[in-house]
Structure formats: C-alpha cells, structure tokens
Amino acid sequence: MKRLFATTSILCLAAGAASAEGTLSVYHWFEYMPQELVDKFTAETGIAVTIDTYDSNEAMLASLKAGKLGQYDVAVPADFMVAIMAGEGMLDTFTPEEMTNLGNIAPQWLDVPFDPGRKSSIPYQWGSTSFSVNRDVYQGDISSLGIIFNPPDELKGKINVLDSQNEVLILGSLYLGIPQCTTDREQLKALSDMLVEAKQHWASFGSDTAKDVLVSGDAAAGMIYNGFSAKARAEGANVEYSYPREGHVLWMDNVVLLKDAPNRDNAIKFMNFLLEPENAAAVTNYAAYTSGVTGVEPFLDEAIRTSPENNPPADAAPGVFAQVCDDATQQLYDAIWINLKK
Amino acid sequence: MAGVGSDSGASAETTYRSARVPLLLPTWLMIGVFLVLPVALMAVYSFLTKEMRGGVIWDFSLAAYDQFFVHRGLFGDEPPTLEWTYISVFGRSIIQAAIATVLCLLIGFPTAWFIATRPPETRGVWLFLVTVPYWVNLLIRTVSLRFLIRENGPLNDALMGAGVISEPLALINTDFAVQLGLFYSYLPFMVLPIYAAVERYNFTWSEAAADLYATRWVTLREIVLPIVRPGIVAGCLLVFIPSLGAFLAPNLLGGAKNFMIGSLIEEQFKKSLGNWPFGAAVSMILMSLVLILLMIYARSAARQEAR
Known part of the structure; x- marks a missing residue:
C-alpha cells in the first residue's frame, strides 16, 4: 500500500512537472510535420504536444463545427479555408508584439487576401x-x-x-x-x-x-x-x-490561432517556433513543398531546393x-x- | 424458428419475472443510446435547413428530400421533373450489391455444405480457416486486393507468364473489381449462417428421398433447400445490406468514378459538398429501403411458417 502511494505521488509529480510548462493541442493534416520537429519544440520549451490529424479541409471544418472548437489551439487550413473559418468566427487574432517572428514571413505572403495583414494566421507551406x-x-x-x-x-x-x-x-x-x-x-x-x-x-x-x-x-x-x-x-x-x-x-496552408484555444500562449510560442527559418526548412525538407519564410535556403536539402516541381x-x-x-x-x-x- | 422461445416453458418465465427489468436494462440502454438516439438525430437532421459547408440551421425544411426526388435543372428554374441522379446512384449500388450477393451464394453455399459434411472434429479447423482473413482490417484487405489485380500486378503477371493471356486484363477500376471486392469482403457472412443451417440438416432425410426414387436434383430442390432456406436468406441479407452502403471497395477498386450510396453520403459530411441534411436524408431513404426489404422477408417467412 505504501509503495502504491509512493508510485502514485511520483506520477503526480511527473505530471505536474509536465503541466508546469503546459500542453499544446494541434489539429493538423496527416503526414505533414516531421516528428523530430515536434520533439525539438518540446525539448526547447518543455511543452508537451498532442497532434490529431485530418485528411481534408472540409473534414477539419466539419469536426470543429461539430463541437471540437475550444479543444484545439492551432489548425492548419488552406488559404480559402482560412477565409471561411474567419467568416464563421472560428479564429482568434494575435498582435505583432506577440508574434515576434512575424518579420520572418516572406514579403509576398505577409499581406494576403485571405488574412489581410496576417492577424490570425502564419504561412506553413505553399x-x-x-x-x-x-x-x-x-x-x-x-x-x-x-x-x-x-x-x-x-x-x-x-x-x-x-x-x-x-x-x-x-x-x-x-x-x-x-x-x-x-x-x-x-x-x-x-x-x-x-x-x-x-x-x-x-x-x-x-x-x-x-x-x-x-x-x-x-x-x-x-x-x-x-x-x-x-x-x-x-x-x-x-x-x-x-x-x-x-x-x-x-494554395497555401497556414497555421491559424483557433478561437477559445485552451493554451493560447503556447500556441503563440509554437507559431513563432515554426517561423524560425531552420524549423520552416525542416518542414519543407519533409513535405517537399515551399515555406513562406525568408532565409530558409541554407537549411534546405539540395534536392528539394533545386527540384523542378x-x-x-x-x-x-x-x-x-x-x-x-x-x-x-x-x-x-x-x-x-x-x-x-x- | 418462431417455436424456439415458446418451448422453454412457463417455469423459466416465472423464475426470472421479478428480475426482468434489471436484467433487460443494459440491453435497453445499449439499444437506446447506440441505436435509437443516433437514428432519431439523423431523422431530425434530414428535416433541417442546411448550413453552407457543413452544419445545420434549426429551421424545418423539406429541401433535402426535394433535392433527392425533384429535378429543376442546374439553375433551379426548369419545370420540376423526377430527379434521376440519386435514383440511379441507388440503382447502381443495388445492382452491385445484388451481384456480390449472388457471387457469395454461388461460392458460399458449396463451401458451407463442404464444411458441414466434414467429420465433427475437423469442422472447427475449416471454420477457423474461413475466419482467418477477418483478423486483418477491411481497409488493408481491400488495398491488398487492389495490388493483386492491378494492371502490372501479380495476377496479370502470372496469367501472362503462363501464356493464358497476352495483354494484361483491365480489372482495376471496373465494376467487376468492385463486385469482386464486395464478394471477398463479405463471403464469410454467407458461409457461416448457411453452415449453421446445413449442420442441423439430418442427412437421413436425403437417404429417405433417394429410397423414394428422388433424383439428386429433386432432393436438393424439394428437401434440402426448403430446410436450409433460413440460413440462405440470413446469409443473403448479411451480404446484401452492408454491400449496399459500402464505400471502401467502390473507392479503392472501382476508382471512385461514380457515386455509390456510401460515397454519396460520405461526401455530404466529410468533403466539399458539406450538406448534412441531404446526407441524413439519403441515409434515411437507404434505411427505409432496407427496412422494407426486411419486412417483406419477415412476412414471407411467417407465411412459410403458417403453411
């Protein structure tokens, strides 16, 4: 009995340590983010990340509409879906002071029609x-x-x-x-x-x-x-x-800050993390698309950087x-x- | 069939009478929470107004059923006529499911017969073998079938290597591939009920028929089939009904070129069409069709019983 109690308290302590830095709930496409990058984020910030996946913009929208809004911090909709979600009032906004890496966004992706002035979203890949x-x-x-x-x-x-x-x-x-x-x-x-x-x-x-x-x-x-x-x-x-x-x-997939995000501060940290050129490049090396961040070239694989696609x-x-x-x-x-x- | 319950006698009925409600409660809860509630929700949603791109507005509307049955042209201003689009989707699904059921019956009946006529100690092994593929997920089995029958897959390679054919067979992305997939997915649902019926068949009846100069064909038609009929009907229903709503086989083996009932419904919820009331209405219509089918079966079974 004593041993059981000891184990339980250790578990509680461990859980407490993890939640001290908090958690982050990501709603993301399947096979679109390398696990190493998630691990790196956790190592740098101590924030535990859970990821649920979807296979189409519409499936993501449907599931958020059906009551999942408020459970996730960020999602990754495509351009037109950012506009739709904004129209439905599903997005939160951030300030340039919070999003310290906003300046890393490539100029042509900074003021986009689906999110003028980038108030709710940052580029992921296009x-x-x-x-x-x-x-x-x-x-x-x-x-x-x-x-x-x-x-x-x-x-x-x-x-x-x-x-x-x-x-x-x-x-x-x-x-x-x-x-x-x-x-x-x-x-x-x-x-x-x-x-x-x-x-x-x-x-x-x-x-x-x-x-x-x-x-x-x-x-x-x-x-x-x-x-x-x-x-x-x-x-x-x-x-x-x-x-x-x-x-x-x-098309451009964008990380958006969801309304009623349970861990808003961690979501901002995560978005700033993804705007670091080295991290944006890691996604590109994995997914073989193009990031919307400046200064990624030194971190890109040669084959990706020069691919005809x-x-x-x-x-x-x-x-x-x-x-x-x-x-x-x-x-x-x-x-x-x-x-x-x- | 109907006689089984009433044979058990009055004693059992009185023994458990006091405990009846608590004993039945879990079942009622299960049926209520997992069957009645979802179906009721679906029925309600089918009469609501659609919200663009998924969701419903709580206003009564017959728009979903109107869309199913009435055609008004692309721009909605032609005189209303009967809408054939969705009826043809249903027709296609019904034909596919019917062919798959016939295939299953043609292969399943002899298989079940074979197993039921083995010595009792080996029957278990055969039944076990029938169920082995079911340890693997349906999606994986369907994808594997896709690999097998593709244009430069093992089946075509083997047939061409053996000199049976000179050009690869165009199997993948055809209706036949869909029927093959449905047949492969649901065969055990045909074998097992027929096996259960044949196993109870008393083979001395066949001997008696033979003694009375019945040919094998007459014995099969007049003695065997009527007796194992409930097993055959149960097997056919168990194959036909899930085939009707299947969307894995049509999408993966048939190339998803045409909607089947299942993919039509899926598209209303998970993809761009996002029309929940219409998806619910199609589901309700499908369910009504199946119910009618079951009721016809139940009535003919009752008539059979009465005879």
Whole structure:
C-alpha cells in the first residue's frame, strides 16, 4: 500500500512537472510535420504536444463545427479555408508584439487576401496543383491542361483525377478560360459538358492515392500537388510535373490561432517556433513543398531546393488561388460536381 | 424458428419475472443510446435547413428530400421533373450489391455444405480457416486486393507468364473489381449462417428421398433447400445490406468514378459538398429501403411458417 502511494505521488509529480510548462493541442493534416520537429519544440520549451490529424479541409471544418472548437489551439487550413473559418468566427487574432517572428514571413505572403495583414494566421507551406505525366508512356508536349481534359490517345483511360471538387473545377475553368465563381450560364454549362466529356478518358478519382497510382503505373498521368509529384519521382516513377500554359492552382496552408484555444500562449510560442527559418526548412525538407519564410535556403536539402516541381520555369503562367464563392454560386458548382460523379 | 422461445416453458418465465427489468436494462440502454438516439438525430437532421459547408440551421425544411426526388435543372428554374441522379446512384449500388450477393451464394453455399459434411472434429479447423482473413482490417484487405489485380500486378503477371493471356486484363477500376471486392469482403457472412443451417440438416432425410426414387436434383430442390432456406436468406441479407452502403471497395477498386450510396453520403459530411441534411436524408431513404426489404422477408417467412 505504501509503495502504491509512493508510485502514485511520483506520477503526480511527473505530471505536474509536465503541466508546469503546459500542453499544446494541434489539429493538423496527416503526414505533414516531421516528428523530430515536434520533439525539438518540446525539448526547447518543455511543452508537451498532442497532434490529431485530418485528411481534408472540409473534414477539419466539419469536426470543429461539430463541437471540437475550444479543444484545439492551432489548425492548419488552406488559404480559402482560412477565409471561411474567419467568416464563421472560428479564429482568434494575435498582435505583432506577440508574434515576434512575424518579420520572418516572406514579403509576398505577409499581406494576403485571405488574412489581410496576417492577424490570425502564419504561412506553413505553399505549393501548386496541376498534373504529372509518366514520360515512359508519353513523350509529347505536356504544356497544356488538355493532357487531362482532352487527352492524347496514349493517355486515354490512364488518368487519375483528384477526388476534390475545388481542384477539378478550378483546373477545368482554367482550361476553358472561365473565371472562378462565375454565374454566367453558358460558361457553367460549358464547364459541366467539358468535364462530363473528359471523364470517359479517366481511370479513377483519388486524392490520397494520387502519388501511389503514378508510382505503381496504374495511371500514366494524373492531377497532383507539386510536392506529391516530387515524392513520386523520388520513389522511382519517371514523372514530369507540368506548369501548364493555362495556369495552375496555387494554395497555401497556414497555421491559424483557433478561437477559445485552451493554451493560447503556447500556441503563440509554437507559431513563432515554426517561423524560425531552420524549423520552416525542416518542414519543407519533409513535405517537399515551399515555406513562406525568408532565409530558409541554407537549411534546405539540395534536392528539394533545386527540384523542378518547386521551381517553375521563368515563363510559366501564373497560378491562381481558389476563391470563396457566395452561397448561391457555390451551389451551382456543387451541382456540377454531383452531375460529374453521379 | 418462431417455436424456439415458446418451448422453454412457463417455469423459466416465472423464475426470472421479478428480475426482468434489471436484467433487460443494459440491453435497453445499449439499444437506446447506440441505436435509437443516433437514428432519431439523423431523422431530425434530414428535416433541417442546411448550413453552407457543413452544419445545420434549426429551421424545418423539406429541401433535402426535394433535392433527392425533384429535378429543376442546374439553375433551379426548369419545370420540376423526377430527379434521376440519386435514383440511379441507388440503382447502381443495388445492382452491385445484388451481384456480390449472388457471387457469395454461388461460392458460399458449396463451401458451407463442404464444411458441414466434414467429420465433427475437423469442422472447427475449416471454420477457423474461413475466419482467418477477418483478423486483418477491411481497409488493408481491400488495398491488398487492389495490388493483386492491378494492371502490372501479380495476377496479370502470372496469367501472362503462363501464356493464358497476352495483354494484361483491365480489372482495376471496373465494376467487376468492385463486385469482386464486395464478394471477398463479405463471403464469410454467407458461409457461416448457411453452415449453421446445413449442420442441423439430418442427412437421413436425403437417404429417405433417394429410397423414394428422388433424383439428386429433386432432393436438393424439394428437401434440402426448403430446410436450409433460413440460413440462405440470413446469409443473403448479411451480404446484401452492408454491400449496399459500402464505400471502401467502390473507392479503392472501382476508382471512385461514380457515386455509390456510401460515397454519396460520405461526401455530404466529410468533403466539399458539406450538406448534412441531404446526407441524413439519403441515409434515411437507404434505411427505409432496407427496412422494407426486411419486412417483406419477415412476412414471407411467417407465411412459410403458417403453411
């Protein structure tokens, strides 16, 4: 009995020591943060970190809406989702005095439309979405989104498309030269018809499998994120990532300070930590995208720093961010997506 | 079937009468908390107004059911007609599930028969073997099947190596792959109930039929099938119902090109469509379909009993 009591009190003491520095609850994408970096944060600050993961922006939003807000300190939504969450009143703000490393953010990412002046979010990683082609199968020109939407014979029936409404509809709009969030009937009809016509040439829809199908050869071409394509190449697939002339989708994942964060101070510490160039570079080396922090170059792996996926050719067409459509317009796009997959 | 409970006699009924409520309480709690509450919640949500990108507004609305059944064109201003989009999704899922059920029955019945006719001491081993794959998670089994049947996977390599085919079979991302996946996932649910029925079958009845000059076919049709029928029906329901709502096999083996009921519902909650009332309404419609199916079965079973 005495021994049990002794053990219990030691456990209590240990727990007390850990909670003296506190804890941090992170809601994050799967496989997006190297464990070594989490350990480093804990070693530097004594803050114990717990991470829950999600696999889509919408799943994260749904779970926060369903009552998880107030349990997490930070989450990592993409650009358009930052705007949506801000609109829903789910974000807290910080001051420049608190976020001492705010100056490390690369100038072009400091004042962004989805969070003007960076009051609730800091950059995590950014990248692009277009497509990759297996060069063993197809050697022709891949500078157009027509590879996906009007494919050459060699690629017909061997194309994987992201199972993601936003990306498919925006790339389709770019291909047709239609603006996002349009309400023009002719344009929406044309987009819907083009997608239904293109679908017969597609083998599959899949987002988390987008890399695997290229590596295994199930697909010879596929819509994909640039870092994911770099990983496919690293795993031995002879794939080339295209920056098509019609444009590509740009996205940026951001660490946001959630409303009612139980450990707000620790969240700020964590965000400042992630803005250190060395730590931002560690994420980039792991995820193969690009950080939004200046001064990361000395810490980057050579292969990542010079990868064609992360370094668009100088004459590449500019990328576009996803816009948040108003509710009525969004319903039209939802209907096009349902019609495509019915 | 219905006779089993009433045979137990009045003595047991009186023995436990005083303890009935406390004994049943855990069951009632289980059913109440884990079945009635969630289903009631779903029913309520299906009549609420959707909040864009997930969530509900507490205003009564029939919009979800309207979306399911009524078509008004992309812009909502055409004269209303019957909406075929979701009915065709249901139709596709029902056909897939039916084919998977038939496949399971064709393979499952002989398997169950084989096991039930082994000596009692070896039956356990065979049953054990049927359940072994179930120690592995369904997701992993489905992904493994994907690896097996892919264009340059082991199956095609072996067939081409043996000279059976010259071009790889296009199996992956087809409806057949989905049916194969469903069949593979749910086969034991067919084997086990049929086994339980066949095991109770008295083989002297077959001998008696043979003595009366019944052919093997007639014996199977007139004697065996009616007796093991409850096992077959139970097996078919156990395969058909989960196949109807499956989304792993359609997504991983079928390429997710078309919505199945399961993926249609998933998309309403976890992905961009974010329409909770509609997802709840589709679930309610699916559940009603299954209930109707079960009721038809129960009535025909009762009629069978009465005969």
